[in-house]
Amino acid sequence: MSHTTKDKAKLLARVRRIRGQVEAVERALEADIGCADVLMLVASVRGAVNGLTAELMEEHIRHHVVDPAREPDSDRARGAQELIDVVRTYLK
Amino acid sequence: MSHTTKDKAKLLARVRRIRGQVEAVERALEADIGCADVLMLVASVRGAVNGLTAELMEEHIRHHVVDPAREPDSDRARGAQELIDVVRTYLK
Amino acid sequence: MSHTTKDKAKLLARVRRIRGQVEAVERALEADIGCADVLMLVASVRGAVNGLTAELMEEHIRHHVVDPAREPDSDRARGAQELIDVVRTYLK
Amino acid sequence: MSHTTKDKAKLLARVRRIRGQVEAVERALEADIGCADVLMLVASVRGAVNGLTAELMEEHIRHHVVDPAREPDSDRARGAQELIDVVRTYLK
Structure with missing residues (x-):
């Protein structure tokens, strides 16, 4: 089962934003700005990687395991939705 | 107090390696490889960001707070070394 | 669907071990042992919480979403197994 | 150099709160409440462990390395304050 074009575009936009943030860390190191400021930039990379x-x-749960919005078995649908909520809580 | 040229080169090499890993995630998404494989690539980005x-x-502790190798006050030198060890344990 | 008695016993044993580790942190603070040693004990609590x-x-994936060992749909079974592997990688 | 009685009381209160949260996880498992609810309780333990x-x-930085509020060397005082800010950002 393949992901939708729209989901893929959204994920790619996230990854490109992370690449931009990593490039900002690189420029900050080259420009000798303070360590503490570089560390704050790196913290934002970490947050974005967790979000991704x-x-x-x-996406994996919805497309390759159980999609809560389409699953006819209501126990499984609820289990998958709870799992998605837990993943968001742990990685936000 | 500025960092040494050698330390800066090492940090820049790490950041460029992370940029390369992020680009690999981007190519993987474009090539429609499986979600689970993309997630494993992202896990390696996360590990590298923690290492950085x-x-x-x-670096910040050594150059802007207390360098255990040069500090004449032995209590402070030990405190700074312990802090470095703790940071390594938490982020490895 | 309820978890097996064996799984529950294993999870309870893990939680009780974590409680014991937290009590060790408490005793360490009361005994005024060094900060750095307390931090190492807390790092082990964190590791155990991630393992739990x-x-x-x-457990949730197996019992409330898809159990890879019992699922007749092979795509779903593989998707669920990959998800379990990813969770282990991220939380180990 | 020893920590103040007030700091110690605050840390002990935090650890005891974490012990209470771990005991709540234990009771939740014994009572067979749903996995997803147990996972949310465990997420709150993790948050509290990061806060501790x-x-x-x-505390370690202030008492065993450099206390920004008492350090006469202004570069060191600033470096230590930045380090404290970074630690808070990473562990909040």
Whole structure:
């Protein structure tokens, strides 16, 4: 089962934003700005990587395990939705 | 106090490696490889970002707070070394 | 669907071990042992909490979403197994 | 150098709160409440453990490395304050 074009575009936009943030860290190191400021930039990379992870796990659950919105078995649908909520809580 | 040229080169090499890993995630998404494989690539980005964070914190402690190798006050030198060890444990 | 008695016993044993580790942190603080040693004890609590999280997520996937060992749809079975592997990688 | 009685009381209160949260996880497992609810309780333990870690690192920096409020060398004072801010950002 393949992901929709729209989901893929959204994920790619996230990854490109992360690449931009990593390039900002690179420029900050080259420009000798203070360590503490570089560390704050790196913290924002980490946050964005966690966000991407949550998004990819959610995609994986919906497309390759159980999609809560389409599953006829209501116990499974609820189980999958709870799992998505837990993943978001852990990675936000 | 400025960092040494050698330390800066090492940090830049780490950041460029992370940029390369992020580009690999981007190519993987474009090539429609499976979600689970993309997630494993993203896990390696996360590990590398943690490694960079530990390295930058250690640099910050040595250059802007207390360098255990040069500090004449032995209590402070030990405190700074313990802090570096703790940071490594938490971010490895 | 309820979890097996064996799974529940294993999870309870993990939680009780974590409680014991937290009590060790408490005793360490009361005994005024060094900060750095307390931090190392807290790092081990964190590791154990991550391990419990991974175990609980795996249980949830198996019992409330899709059990890879019993699922007749092979795509779903593979998707669920990949998800379990990803959760283990992220929380180990 | 020993920590103040007030700081110690605050840290002990935090650890006891975490012990209470771990006991709530134990009771929840014994009572067979749903996995997803147990996972949310465990997420709150994790958050509290991160908070305790940040507090202990800050204490360690102030008491065993450099206290920004008492350090006569203004570069060191600033470096230590930045480090405390970074630790809080990473562990909040």
